[in-house]
Amino acid sequence: MMERRQFLALAGAGLGGLFGSAGPAWAQMPPLRLGVLSFGTVEWELAAIRALGLDEAAGLKIEPLKLASNDAARIAFLGDAVDSIVSDLLWAARMRGEGRDIVFLPFSASEGxxxxxxxxxxxxxxxxxxxxxxxxxxxxxxxxxxxxxxxxxxxxxxxxxxxxxxxxxxxxxxxxxxxxxxxxxxxxxxxxxxxxxxxxxxxxxxxxxxxSFGVEGPISFVGYVFKRNDGRNDRQIAAFAAASRQAKQALASQDAIWSQLRPLMQADDEATYNVLKRTFLAGIPSRTIADEQADATKLYAKLAELGGEKLVGKTATLPEGLYWAGH
Incomplete structure (x- = not known):
């Protein structure tokens, strides 16, 4: 089984230099408390981030908190027990529509x-x-x-x-x-x-x-939701977004990393392992934020029409500034 230093070698110098000379400044950031579902796949990406040393390179200290359900995750987020969760685009849009200063970072376009x-x-x-x-x-x-x-x-x-x-x-x-x-x-x-x-x-x-409702490409219905707090958390969000992106790139190009993830995948046979891996990789977001947002706007309008205020709240259109764009 490969040790962490071997993963860093596999990742190449580009990963270590991703954050340039900004490392000491990032290191002053508080820990990022990230709520994760016990049956979700976010842990796979977090494991890759740790294995590749991307958290250390960014000065990030990620503190995962396991939660039992989506409802529990949302309660923890709204109650400030965590700084970020992975949640539904629709819920994130509703929260921003209600005036909360949150942003959505696409995690996966794999759908059920x-x-x-x-x-x-x-x-x-x-x-x-x-x-x-x-x-x-x-x-x-x-x-x-x-x-x-x-x-x-x-x-x-x-x-x-x-x-x-x-x-x-x-x-x-x-x-x-x-x-x-x-x-x-x-x-x-x-x-x-x-x-x-x-x-x-x-x-x-x-x-x-x-x-069938006019969407032209894959939409990441699931993503990381962060609180911007009037921009005070932007450095931390940017650091995590970069680490997440680099981890996905490594997962898509380096088979060796998957051997470290397999225990987390609970794949008892090759067939299950291969389907999980293939579907995870197929869902890595590859479109521009502008393209994703254009399709999400179409679908959100349809959902608002179908589900009404019970589903989307009082905002019938996708709120501006929902997607994280580097700010």
Whole structure:
């Protein structure tokens, strides 16, 4: 197993020099308290940042705090128990729309999907009528809202009434789908990947649903949310953004790093490991912020139309300044 110094050699001199002579100034920054989900994939990126020494190069001290659910993460963030969390673009937009000085840094464009068993007779969205559908999140989850709109448009059915939605945590829903207690399940991408490795099939992906509403390219629906505090945290955010970007570049180009991440991935077989790795890499944000924001604006307007104030709050358009742009 490679030691940390070998990773630094693999990374090349460019990583160490990323922050130039600014290191001593960055070192004066307070610790970055980052809330992470116990079943999420952010830990993979954090492990790469540590292995490559990118945190030290930036003068960053990252203090991860494991949280049990998205709700717990949001409560911790709003209660100042953490400085940053990885959350939904929609929630971040709502918070900024309410006047909070927060910014969104794209983390992943990998999206979830509706999964079905290998021998399932469900072939189209119309076939979901009369079926038990697991839904990760709640009734106002953006993927569930979009899926309902897609079903109305494609098949003329109201899934909330025609099917039996079962809301719950992704691990539980995934298990129930495997056990045959659910006919299908709308799950986050990492749970879809694990099921795919076991032969389960995708019925429709959230990316396909988004494209049906005019989105032209992948959108990072998940990202790091930071508090700017009138610009006082901008140096810290910029340092983390650079470390995150370099870690993603290394993960995309250096297979050796993945051997260090594998224990975190809980991949017991090669098939699961390979699907998780492939899907994670496919979701690395590659578009300009301007392009992402243009598509996100279109989709946000559609979601505001479909979900109303309960979903997006009082802001019917994507708030200006939501995306981190280096400030």
């Amino acid at each position: 999907a509706v999964m079905r068993a290998p021998d399932s007779t469900i072939a189209t969205v119309a076939d979901l009528a009369g079926k038990r559908i697991g839904v990760a999140g709640g009734a106002l989850d953006k993927s569930w809202i979009l899926l309902q709109a897609y079903a109305r448009h494609q098949a003329g059915i109201d899934l909330a009434k025609a099917a039996e939605p079962v809301f719950g945590a992704p691990p539980l829903l995934s298990m129930k789908l495997e056990q045959g207690e659910l006919d299908a399940a709308l799950l986050y991408w990492n749970f879809c990947a694990r099921l795919e490795a076991k032969g389960f099939k995708r019925l429709v992906g959230a990316d396909e649903v988004a494209r």
